[in-house]
Amino acid sequence: MNETLKSLRFTLLAVVAALFVSAFIIVITDIEALGDGNLGKAFGTVGRAYWGLFKGSFGSLRAISNTITGATPLLLAGLAVSAAFKAGLFNIGATGQMLAGAVTGLFVGFAFQLPPIIHVPFALLASAAGGAAFGAIPGVLKARTGAHEVITTIMLNGIASFTVLWLLKTQLFKREGRDDAISKFVEDSAKLPKLFGFMGNRIDLLAHTGFIVGLLATFAFWWLLRKTTLGFEMQATGFNQEAARYAGMRTKSLMVTSMAIAGAFAGLAGGSEVLGLYGYASATVAGDIGFDAIAVALLGRSTPIGTLVSALLFGALQAGGRQMQVDTDVPIDLIIVLRALIVMFIAAPLLVKAMFRMRGEATSFGQTFRGWGG
Amino acid sequence: MRKHKGLKSAALAIAAFALIASACGSDDATEEVAEEEEVTEETTAPLPGAGTLACMVTDTGGVDDKGFNQISYAGMLQAESELGVTIDLLESASDADYAPNLQSFADKGCNITVTVGFLLGDATKAAAEANAGLSYAIVDYAYDPAIANARGLVFATDQPSFMAGYLSAAMSKTGIVGTYGGINIPPVTIFMEGFRKGVEYYNTQKGATVKLLGWDGKDGTFAGNFDSLDDGKNIAKSQADEGADIIFPVAGPVGLGSAQYALESGGKVRIIGVDVDMSVSNPDAAAVYIASVLKKIDAAVFAAIKDVVEGSGVTDNYVGTLANGGVGVAFTAVPDALKAEVEAIGAGIADGSIKI
Structure with a gap:
């Protein structure tokens, strides 16, 4: 069996196992049915909850649209984490890089008046550049001073979110008539077209072409890893920095470049949310996406296709979770449990196999990133 | 390997935490259902709101914020016990949730959807315009011009x-x-x-x-x-x-x-x-x-649901005033003479003889 299939099968098994455990959680928290000793009813709740989960994620065009809407920023931010992982760097700063990209994209979006054919790419480019510049900072800090990127990216998240909070209240960004931290709207010409725009003007289909940007970025990431010297050197540094240096690679500048590339992906995530979904920016525009992206990258084993699949899975869970809560009384918080369980089941066999030294099997789950010592 | 362990335990911690959260969540839900059933058992005639579905979308504060989301929800609970309506709730985790949450409730056929906070102003307007047969009410926001099926709830505080x-x-x-x-x-x-x-x-x-x-x-x-x-x-x-x-x-x-x-x-x-x-x-x-x-946000929310139950609609914005009891003063430690004086001023504002 080829490696990709093997890991795909494995991911599927992890999802099934997580659904099993979650079903158990739904049953034991269904106090009412348990109180009556009515186990059948409790299991009925599980069935209705999972049916809602499916219906809300793939059951209709709108459900698919919601899945794509949720997956888009997770994919781009997930690529940001994956790209850094490949170079042996642990990027916890996707949140900050998203915010940087959101602000630069927003600025280009409202400050210029251009035809859409120029305005949209220009704004997206600005987002990528903003994210890349912000992402490069921890790279430079690590290369120059050895400051660990886990610490610096977390700190830079805080710096980014308060800077954005302040920026959104300045005259330049502030929306007329509002005193809270909310920006002007971007020009219509800078808005990413709706993905299902050809279906007529349906306001319930929120999915936008930021998803196409995500697919292109996924392809670019694949191309970078497989077809370029830079990608090869990134991975070599990721596997063994000392060996890479010995082989003549400039590992320090590779660190900066890798983090800038990661930042560019995250910047696009922020930009596509502003230009595609909201049309404006608020202080919460990045939400928890930067952290969820770590799980996405981990689940996707930092590969381009894996990140895409796991982003779609997380997007589907998010969209389906809402329907599940509306249909049954199972709260959407269950989705957090489900996601954590999936990641846990992916991670656990790695441990198990390492413990039993099952080398042959274990290699297919791949090296993801290195520990603190790196 | 160390990193994996760290992440795994983090995931476990999240799972455990969310487990507790979800357990509490469905506790509440089942309690609500239980209360509802008691009400229908005790009363012989069905309450006027039986068959009416009243839903609420909160802003990012969540329903237990000890602030206006919670007060608004108190109005929902009052409607549940006094009118016999069925209630449902969706909390918004971010701005991106407003429209999908409203859409979910429109699909479910909520007769009235109450949204909390002026951040939901645009999303509520869009939902009301797309679903002419359903009613909406929004706390701390007034529509100008008024929308036929959406009522803004504002207060002359x-x-x-x-x-x-x-x-x-x-x-x-x-x-x-x-x-x-x-x-x-x-x-x-x-x-x-x-x-x-x-x-x-x-x-x-x-x-x-x-x-x-x-x-x-x-x-x-x-x-x-x-x-x-x-x-x-x-x-x-x-x-x-x-x-x-x-x-x-x-x-x-x-x-x-x-x-x-x-x-x-x-x-x-x-x-x-x-x-x-x-x-x-x-x-x-x-x-x-x-x-x-x-x-009194709860009273305004309750009144909006009551209007929908009674079929009188939610066309006009609601302004809570001293005259209609939508705002007021609770006296805790005020001498009686002064209390009477202040109440007289309140009456003066209510009948318009004192202009603010």
């Missing part, structure tokens, strides 16, 4: 604040009172402006010279947030240092910090509560409250 200003001026021993806000936005400053005019009214009526700190009609003191108790403590302290002995915080939980300072001052500083009767909602510091300015 300057009226009870005016009464509180008069009251504070009359009760101040130092001749100095204070106020401050959370953030400089109209729903906050309307309280402060009413308070200022109440103090001024007292001065002209009694020929007194009571001074107000923290708001001059245009600008004033703001904490910059709605959650730092420390800020509330510090602002109260600095106003007390300037001589203020009664303070009116319009800043949600920040005001609880001022109450804490007042409690520590041992009676030198006292507080006017805001939104709800804080001598009840904040029992630990009940002794420091003289009175509270009430903004």
Whole structure:
């Protein structure tokens, strides 16, 4: 069996196992049915909850649209984490890089008046550049001073979110008539077209072409890893920095470049949310996406296709979770449990196999990133 | 390998935490269902709202924010027990949830969907226009021009604040009172402006010279947030240092910090509560409250649901005033004579003989 299939099968098994455990959680928290000793009813709740989960994620065009809407920023931010992982760097700063990209994209979006054919790419480019510049900072800090990127990216998240909070209240960004931290709207010409725009003007289909940007970025990431010297050197540094240096690679500048590339992906995530979904920016525009992206990258084993699949899975869970809560009384918080369980089941066999030294099997789950010592 | 362990335990911790959260969540849900069933069993005639579905979308604060989301939800619970409507709730985790949450409730056929907070203004408008057969109501937002199936719920909180200003001026021993806000936005400053005019009214009526700190009609003191108790403590302290002995915080939980300072001052500083009767909602510091300015969001939410149940519709915006009981003052520690005087002023505002 080829490696990709093997890991795909494995991911599927992890999802099934997580659904099993979650079903158990739904049953034991269904106090009412348990109180009556009515186990059948409790299991009925599980069935209705999972049916809602499916219906809300793939059951209709709108459900698919919601899945794509949720997956888009997770994919781009997930690529940001994956790209850094490949170079042996642990990027916890996707949140900050998203915010940087959101602000630069927003600025280009409202400050210029251009035809859409120029305005949209220009704004997206600005987002990528903003994210890349912000992402490069921890790279430079690590290369120059050895400051660990886990610490610096977390700190830079805080710096980014308060800077954005302040920026959104300045005259330049502030929306007329509002005193809270909310920006002007971007020009219509800078808005990413709706993905299902050809279906007529349906306001319930929120999915936008930021998803196409995500697919292109996924392809670019694949191309970078497989077809370029830079990608090869990134991975070599990721596997063994000392060996890479010995082989003549400039590992320090590779660190900066890798983090800038990661930042560019995250910047696009922020930009596509502003230009595609909201049309404006608020202080919460990045939400928890930067952290969820770590799980996405981990689940996707930092590969381009894996990140895409796991982003779609997380997007589907998010969209389906809402329907599940509306249909049954199972709260959407269950989705957090489900996601954590999936990641846990992916991670656990790695441990198990390492413990039993099952080398042959274990290699297919791949090296993801290195520990603190790196 | 160490990293994996770390992540795994983090995931476990998240899972455990969310497990507890979801357990609590479905506890509440089942309790609600249980209550509902009791009601239908006890009453012989079915309640008027049976078969009506009332839904609520909160903003990002969530339903247990001890603030306006929670007060709004209290109105939902009241409608559930008194009208027999079925209720449902979706909390928004971010701005991106507003539209999909509203869409889910439209699909479910919610006869009325109540949205909480002006951040949902645009999303609620879009939902109302797309679903002409369903009704909507939104807290702290008014539509101009009005929408046929969406009612804005707003409150003339300057009226009870005016009464509180008069009251504070009359009760101040130092001749100095204070106020401050959370953030400089109209729903906050309307309280402060009413308070200022109440103090001024007292001065002209009694020929007194009571001074107000923290708001001059245009600008004033703001904490910059709605959650730092420390800020509330510090602002109260600095106003007390300037001589203020009664303070009116319009800043949600920040005001609880001022109450804490007042409690520590041992009676030198006292507080006017805001939104709800804080001598009840904040029992630990009940002794420091003289009175509270009430903004009865729950009553307005209940009334909107009732109108839908009775079929009279939600066309016009609702403005809570002293005249219709949508706003008011709760007296906690006010001498009877002064209470009667202030109530007379309230009546004057309600019938229009006193202009604010």
